[in-house]
Amino acid sequence: MFHDISPTAIVDGTLYILLAFSVVTWTLIIFKSWQFWKNSYWNRLFNGAFWGSATLADARALPASTFKGPQARIARQGLAWLTESRQTSTKNLKFSGTPSELLEQxxxxxxxxxxxxxxxxxxxxxxxxxxxxFVGLFGTVLGIMHAMHDITASGSTSLDVVAGPIGDALVATAIGIAVAVPAVLAYNFFLRRVKLQRAGLENFVTSFMHAALSTDLHSKD
Structure with a gap:
């Protein structure tokens, strides 16, 4: 099936795929590093401004430039819900339940x-x-198959004839592993960052709930 395809074409095709994988991996690593750094930066700034406010009304009056980052967007959602719940004079399905449960949701x-x-x-x-x-291994296996076919056709089993094609085929596996290692390490690192930042968001939600429930949810700040 693959006899009409040269081993060089197979290995090159595999390497191009792995090159694309590598470009995507490092693009994601750079983007996610910037994203998590930006989230941490804006969360620190917002925390200082928000919890430095005397009341929720003062927090709502903070400049728009302060409301950036995940925690700021959560706070904006909570403040918007508080405002809407006070302005709604009739009960509907959206506000069915206790104020604390609805705010938490x-x-x-x-x-x-x-x-x-x-x-x-x-x-x-x-x-x-x-x-x-596995992509690298696929290229290696096909490359070795072609190499063996060419060696059999040539009738020579000398080291010079065997080592060259097989060595070229094994390059694909080595590059596949080299591409996979940064991707796996980056995945584990960013997954850890997600868990840490989610814990921070959960703490902020709990603190926001306490601040909101310490006042009358249906009265103006």
Missing amino acids: SLFVQMQEEQHLMESGLTMLASIGSTAP
């Missing part, structure tokens, strides 16, 4: 959206980390 929905943003790209890293060695 609104905050956790936003937190889940933030988690999805943080997890974006991690599936690709995991997929590359798990498939790159």
Whole structure:
């Protein structure tokens, strides 16, 4: 089936695929590193401004430039829910339940959206980390098959004839492993960062709930 395809073409095709995997991996590593650094930076700034406010009304009056980052978006969602709940004069399904439960649900929905943003790209890293060695191995196996076929056709089994084609084929496996290692390490690292930042968001949601429930949810700040 593959006899009409040269071993060089097979190995080169495999290497191009692995090159694409490598480009995607390092692009994701750079982007995710910037994303997590940016989230941490804005969360620190927002925490200082938000918890430095005397009341929720003062926190709501913070400049728009302060409301950046995951925690800021969660706070904005919570403040918007508080405002809407006070302005709604009639009960409907949206406000069926206790205020604390509804506020908590609104905050956790936003937190889940933030988690999805943080997890974006991690599936690709995991997929590359798990498939790159097999792509390299696929190129190696086909390359060796062609090498053996050519060696049999030539009728020579000298080391010079055997070592060259097989050595070229094994390069694909080596590169596949080299591509997979950064992807796996990056995946594990960013997964850890997701867990840490999610824990921070959960703590913020709990603290926001305490601050909101310490006042009358149906009165103006």
